Amino acid sequence: MSDITPELVRHLASLARIDLKEDEVIRFTEQLALIVDSVAKISNAIDASTPSTSHPIAMSNVYRDDVVEPSLSQEQALSGAPDQAQGRFKVNAILDEE
Amino acid sequence: MSQDLTRKTASELAQLLATKEVSAVEVTKAHLDRIASVGDSVHSFLHHNNESALATAKQVDELRAAGEPLAELAGVPIAVKDNLTTTDAPTTAGSKMLEGWLPPYDATVVAKLRKAMLPILGKTNLDEFAMGSSTEFSAFGPSRNPWDLERIPGGSGGGSSSVVASFQAPLAIGSDTGGSIRFPAAVTGTVGIKPTYGAVSRYGLIALASSLDQIGPVTRNVLDAALLQDLIAGHDPHDSTSLPESLGSMADAARAGLQPGSLKGIKVGIIKQLTGAGFQAGVTTRFEESLKLMVEAGAELVEVDCPSFEYAIDAYYLILPAEASSNLAKFDSVRFGARTMPEGNPTIERVMAATREAGFGPEVKRRIILGTYALSSGSYDKFYGAALKVRTLIQRDFDAAFAKADVLVSPTAPTTAFKFGDKVADPLAMYLNDVATIPANLAGIPGISVPIGLAPEDNLPVGIQFLAPARQDAKLYHVGAALEGILENLWGKRMIDFANELKGI
């Protein structure tokens, strides 16, 4: 059985910056438990000596030359921003007031 | 004439355009008329691009009149999945999070389409961030299967498959992370290819799972797909995983496949794990019929064993959410996209969390949480790390199989198109649609789905999948075109002609 609990789901949601509603926490806990129980069997297929494959096609040393290419204009860069000021992206304060 | 033009394949249209029998404006208008008459019944499009499509068509006609050299598909209309960035049309990835977002840059594939001057008719619907197999997870409502409007058109690329199947465009661009091109193709009677990973640049494709995503063609026949892959493939310095070498001409391969006797001596490996139990009876019937036809045409069947495929779905549903959880972190309301303001004077952390709660749909949140779990300290080795090892085993299975066969074969999907709502509440059932398509994404190899007739029990399209070793996409076009030719001879018409009397549209 998986170790998926509502507390864990809340913790994961906070790591992922999602403000889950309580009913979602409950539903995701159930669904994740099922999924995790199902996928957990992959550990049967492998052992410590099995190498990992992070990239499907093996390549290495792909570089670009150190050459400056055109950037976006400030207007283009900010074009999709929900809020902006002084040529910069505007966001709410970062920490709670102390 | 207008009705006729929308029934033509892209290669036929290209021919008519080259000989000036029709103009690009006529071709584009015919498709815009068709789009208007289909209306919202299929809901393939999230955005229509009529004006810019017509402008491109007009430009093609002018250049052709002036005798300028043009790309083979210049003037042939196309639809683009809405997870590729376009500077002249909003790009949403099917998510509320990006509603109305106008990117300041074109995806490399879109830039290639513009350079070759294919009129882009619009952006097609998809499951939110391409997470799904039915388009039911699109934030803007599902697309429908033109063969039966009560059924799903496959996913995530149900917009692209339904556009092509309902004659709204001869060509469409899709993306395939675990079957999102091939599964929709199978259930809509169209052709869909996932090229070798890296054959087509991913630059400008809104990433779902970076190591699995690949852009590919969605069309009504194999030759059209080949022409489109030849157009969009090629090395791109903006994509570090893009293959440096050319894979040759897919169109040549398709044309060679259409020659009589082209299947002689070709070894076709039947994947033991992807046949039999779990597959709908009519799917198996059509699949076995196709195999028989191929043998009659000179192909040789061998059985291949891929024991690690048992774990493919599990590995996939760890790798995909893990990469997606990171890829989707950028949707935080700072630089682009939606912003949700909680009550009071919230910190940016709370604004981000509220935005992501409101902006993402349930499947996206489910996968982000799952991926966060798979990567978190304490579960990495057991889940994500183990999945990367399974990936090695799957590659080894393929290596062994390709030592015995030129191409591998299976049905593309276990069933024909299912009805809306059938699987939406059961993630595990939904994930099983991709059982046959997922291994190719894990291994990076190419796969094609070709329509092979209707399942007797429900008269819905069935697809066959061929797989080839990495970089040998040409083999798929060769074998796919060969089988397509044999079937068309047998039927006396094209697969899509079965759908000529599409109900009510």
Added chain:
Amino acid sequence: MARAELMDYEKALEQFEVVIGLEVHIELNTKSKMFCGCRNDFGDEPNTNVCPICIGLPGSLPAVNRRAVESSISIGLALGCQIAPTGRFSRKNYFYPDLAKNFQTSQYDEPIAFEGSLDVEVPSGKVFTVAIERAHMEEDAGKLTHIGGDTGRIQGADFSLVDYNRAGVPLVEIVTKPVYGAGAEAPELAAAYVRAIRDIVKSLGVSEARMERGNVRCDANVSIRPHGQAKLGTRTETKNVNSLRSIERAVRYEIQRQAAILAKGGTITQETRHWHEDKGSTSAGRPKSDADDYRYFPEPDLVPVQPSTELIERLRAALPENPADRRKRLMGEWGFAELEFRDVVNSGLLDELEAAVAAGATPQAARKWYTGEIARLANSLDKDVSELAITPADVAELAGLVESGKINDRIGREVLQAVIDGAGNPAKIVADRGLEVVSDDGALIAAIDAALASQPDVLAKIREGKVQAAGAVIGAVMQAMKGQADAARVRELVLERANA
């Protein structure tokens, strides 16, 4: 923010052993950013050196800057590290508004360089070998400005503004292993280490290496434990201490602060702390917690870095001499006294001196001119010596003119000014302006005789043996010759003529 209680430094060292660890971030001076073609220059208008990649727009992908990789290898080699035959980039996942993708693309478990060491000399002359754990490549974040509240501080701000010009600038992070045994000299060692790193990356030419501009940034880890205790104490990490002096002060402060807490039976919180230059103290930042789960995984959008042996050996062959070795060598070769040499090093004129000596100047003459008149001129113009229009060859030529007696020091200074003003090289200026010392005794004797004749009382004094009275005559002669005479020769002749 109340100032923490501090223990007397000497007392702290009596009771506790200090362990430090240093993380130095070097900003590379590539033309373009780490993963995109935007200009690597963040002084510009906000959000003008940005593109879909470095502001993390959907669909964009990174591509690695070749020069950044090569610079990183050079740094690794200069620190005596092994270069990894295979390395890769990973994603470090955490949400912060200055991080465009909400993950930092960074090397993690496969850094490009590892297992090096650096000998560092502290002011007492003691040399410590600092073991280097790793040097890895990563990208910088954007710049946040906090508006409203308490003068731009993060606490209490009304809102914040983000400029991503700096996002994606290539960094190399150099991490030491824990450094034991520096005792009371731990703060000095920390500063000397960072200085040594700065000198090395500057000599490699891979970074502007200007600390005041943030090209070199240091995070200092400090922990203490009672003497004889085997277990390491809880450490704090003081972030972004950006001058050599502050590094020393911050480490000293943390030792005293932690000692005061432990002595009272308290416990140290593992946390990041911020250094306040104005107050000379640190304050608590975010405590480390379970929430710091960065979920590293291999960056799927980038392929492994596998530097070839040829590349590594080519970069190794191109390494400049280690700055510390070079200093040792030059001090010996030049025969300077310790203090003289330190003067040269501190004025940052080692390169210039070496070049002038190579061009034929004696070390002492080169030192005299560079640390004297040239430094003074640069200072008065508010410029760097390197920005003045005078080459080491000019200086060697000038020194040669003085040495051979063709001009004197005063004329030399005049010539120097003319060189800087663009009048040509020293020999040309001396020739053009007829500045050469008058060595024709005939002309000098005439002037001397005239001066003696006009000052009979002085003449009398000289004849009485009051030699120092000759000064007045010498002065008059020098004035008559417009300074273009060798004062020593004039003196000789004055005495000769007076007693003739």
